[in-house]
Amino acid sequence: MFSIQNYTVESLANQFGTPLYVYDGNKIEEQIGKMRKAYEGTNLKLKYACKALTNINIMKLMRKNGVDIDVVSTQEAHLAILAGYEPHQIQYTPSGVAFSEVQEAVALGLRMNLDSLPLLEKFGQIYGSSLPICLRINPHIMEGGTIKISTGHKDSKFGISIEQADEIYEVVKKYGLRVVGLHQHTGSDFKNAHVIIEAAEKLFELAYKYFPNLEFIDLGSGFKVAYKEDDHITDMEKLGKGVVKVFNEFCEKYGKEVELWFEPGKFLVSECGYLLARANVVKHNPGRNFVGVDSGLNHLIRPMMYDAYHEIVNGSNPDGEEKEKYDIVGYICETDTFGKDRTIPVVNEGDIIVIKNAGAYGFSMASNYNSRFRPAEALVYNGEVHLIRKRETMEDILKNQVMLEL
Structure with a gap:
């Protein structure tokens, strides 16, 4: 049986x-442990991408294990708060939402991750330098299991195109925006671990050129898990060694230690x-x-x-x-x-x-x-x-x- x-x-x-x-809670803790071990040697912060599974008890289990949370709607944020999260532990990453929802997120005290130039402009007009923000960058990398779950390619709706870096900076200067983080997410089920490093290096270049006061770099997630015996998976240990090396080199060149963020969803709860x-x-x-x-x-x-x-x-x-x-x-x-x-x-x-x-x-x-x-x-x-x-x-x-x- x-x-x-x-x-x-x-x-x-x-x-x-x-x-x-039926969910095996100890398997979730095992997956959290794998990620922490893989990225030892960095100032790592995990944010559970809760859209994968929003049962409030799963969120409470994540919080118990020191995992913060990433939400894509204010409804998810309200669930996270009910699960015991403080607003500053919740990163809000919307896509194409009404500005009224962004205002609700601000009122809740969430950390803001902005993914379009129009939103950045409007946010600057209303809030100026009063709030720290993160920028979601589209790195123009085609990767992921299928086109439906690839989010970092040039034709994706997600993020601000990396080719618009100068325009981003103009808006940032215009309103004195406090950019404390850069974010990317290439998509789910990527098969080649080097894509995370490639995307990270694109964010590093933006940081060197435009953003001297970052507190974190957020490399998203999309790690491939096994769906059948002998299935291809993301080699987390191998990926971790590569990311830790280039990230620590970045921090040294950048002149300060910043946090390394990931937003695992499927990786933590699928299996x-x-x-x-x-x-x-x-x-x-x-x-x-x-x-x-x-x-x-x-x-x-x-x-x-x-x-x-x-x-x-x-x-x-x-x-x-x-x-x-x-x-x-x-x-x-x-x-x-x-x-x-x-x-x-x-x-x-x-x-x-x-x-x-x-x-x-x-x-x-x-x-x-x-x-x-x-x-x-x-x-x-x-x-x-x-x-x-x-x-x-x-x-x-x-x-x-x-x-x-x-």
């Missing part, structure tokens, strides 16, 4: 029902998460077998949206010698194939199907499509299991609808 720490998936499914997200679903039907069609489960793209959209591969296990029979090839499909009235042509131990109706790497962008991208409920979430931590979100009910589907007399 497949287990998460000391709990079988059958026992978890029986206790909390299916579908169910901690499992989506448990029960096999509703095993259908043998001519030439193709299907396992239909009680979940769908409404609970894990990554395979359909990004063609992402997620390993799938028959949790009720993980070591069975008799195997068959299946398409693992959902219950949504839409093509929602979790995995195609997967050879796994024979599945029977009622078996628990385990979809791995469901910690990042599982619940956070979930929906009520087909008016289905979003699942419960459970956290296994230090050998104990905790319910950290209740399963939705019909009341949740209806609560914001306004019933008219027609």
Whole structure:
């Protein structure tokens, strides 16, 4: 039987029902430890990119482990504050939001990371030199798993083009803006570790030329994790050695020690998460077998949206010698194939199907499509299991609808 720490998936499914997200909190701590070890020798600060998984208890676990937080909306910021974060521990990195939201972030006391020249201009007009800011720079590096998750290339909507460095500086001078940080994020699942160093060196050049008073350099994240056996991953130890070397050389040349920031999201929570679903039907069609489960793209959209591969296990029979090839499909009235042509131990109706790497962008991208409920979430931590979100009910589907007399 497949287990998460000391709990079988059958026992978890029986206790909390299916579908169910289960997170291994100790795996999160292990990932934090890997990053800290890799960047020893620098003044490192980790900011959890919480858009990956915003359950307030996951945020509290990050805070417990000394990890600050990066948010992309003021709603995420409010969750972080409820989780115990002080506003100065929260970096706000918006993209194309209304200026009223930026004003709300300022009122909350968040650290500001500005990603466009128009926003920089407007911010300068309103706030001048009164607040420290970070600048999100687009380094013009094409890297990432797919074009959908590559964010640092020339045609991306994210960041201020590095080719506009002179224009940035003119706005900074015009309003006396206090630039204390430079930021970049090339995208998720980059396969070549050298891209972080290449992007860092572009930020270093900007710092030397324009920004003498930086407190930190933020190199984003996008580290590749394993989605299947022998999958390519970011070699964190190797990358760390390279980054530490060039970063310390930068600090020496810059004339002061600055902090090195990273914003891991997927790297910290992807592998901690499992989506448990029960096999509703095993259908043998001519030439193709299907396992239909009680979940769908409404609970894990990554395979359909990004063609992402997620390993799938028959949790009720993980070591069975008799195997068959299946398409693992959902219950949504839409093509929602979790995995195609997967050879796994024979599945029977009622078996628990385990979809791995469901910690990042599982619940956070979930929906009520087909008016289905979003699942419960459970956290296994230090050998104990905790319910950290209740399963939705019909009341949740209806609560914001306004019933008219027609």
